[in-house]
């Protein structure tokens with residue numbers, strides 16, 4: 443039987459628009475026949491915005507309710523799963539309210555502002571038997587699954603020794619924008635650093651010999667925005683003892699990534715390069731080093747085009763299956779792993795004396 447996931451979309455910004463459009467794509471066009479998605483409600487801080495959002499992006503879909511507050515959507519009994527597309531500053535509060543209303547939650551990246559908030563959300567969801575996941579869509583790309591299989595199961599480049607991973611987008615400095623505004627959780631780390639980290643997680647944290655152990659060394663440098671003090675560019679170096687890898691994650695909101703290589707993982711037999719983009723990759727290149735003098739390296743490009751508008755539907759499919767199956771954490775991207783990322787980011791901010799305003803760092807008493 444086909445399972446129908448009934449979604450409530452919270453906030454009407456850019457990513458909510460992309461997610462809504464992807465939900466409306468017929469899953470069979472990507473070979474999915476066991477789940478379908480029905481958006482049943484959209485909430486905004488203004489009902490007119492919610493109505494306009496449905497009219498603009500709903501492609502004629504009928505019966506989607508427009509709400510002028512997030513609380514009204516949380517109270518809608520037809521909503522099973524809440525998608526949170528608000529700025530970073532309110533992920534914790536909005537997700538917690540949705541969970542308290544008994545809803546399953548898919549919350550945009552970055553999961554929260556700090557690890558204490560992430561831990562509270564994960565514990566709350568677990569103790570109330572509700573599904574919770576950070577929307578790191580990259581992890582659900584068929585490309586990412588194949589990449590990890592080649593790397594970890596087939597050991598195609600042998601023992602991994604070094605990883606570099608980058609995501610950088612040039613955004614014009616603007617005090618009002620969510621990218622630069624500290625009160626909205628601005629800065630490179632939370633916006634694009636999550637993606638630089640996600641490849642390091644796939645390669646090192648989830649390495650079969652590492653078994654989700656923490657890195658033994660975390661060193662970092664932040665260059666702060668002269669305009670607002672958020673992290674404009676950040677570098678994180680980590681050492682993984684099992685199985686002996688150094689990783690370097692870089693991110694920036696002041697410059698763009700190079701187009702030819704965003705992720706490079708080097709092993710003793712070869713390397714894999716992921717060109718644009720770390721967030722929504724469509725190709726990776728495997729190079730196996732020549733073993734004899736005079737021979738050429740063997741180079742192969744593996745391409746994975748996205749069969750639809752954005753590619754957010756793969757994470758939606760995974761969430762639908764999890765909820766259908768009564769799971770409260772996803773196997774590919776469990777909430778515990780989001781807590782780990784926020785712990786690393788906390789440490790990076792501690793090392794560089796970077797704090798957000800107290801009102802967005804808060805954690806409710808449990």
Ligand SMILES: NC(=O)C1=CN([C@@H]2O[C@H](COP(=O)(O)OP(=O)(O)OC[C@H]3O[C@@H](n4cnc5c(N)ncnc54)[C@H](OP(=O)(O)O)[C@@H]3O)[C@@H](O)[C@H]2O)C=CC1
Nearest residue numbers: 453454455456457458486487491527528529530550551552
């Ligand atoms: N997965 C991906 O590829 C991407 C993920 N993201 C993530 O999605 C989230 C939102 O980003 P994006 O869509 O670009 O942001 P936008 O600024 O375009 O939209 C955010 C929306 O949040 C709501 N909102 C609630 N509180 C506030 C507030 N205080 N100030 C401004 N807006 C508020 C608004 O909707 P309303 O008025 O309707 O309530 C607003 O439209 C972030 O976490 C970001 O990191 C962003 C881009 C790509």
Ligand SMILES: O=C1OC[C@@H](O)[C@H](O)[C@H]1O
Nearest residue numbers: 551611633634637721722
């Ligand atoms: O989540 C994101 O993914 C892609 C980036 O362009 C964007 O800034 C970021 O928010």
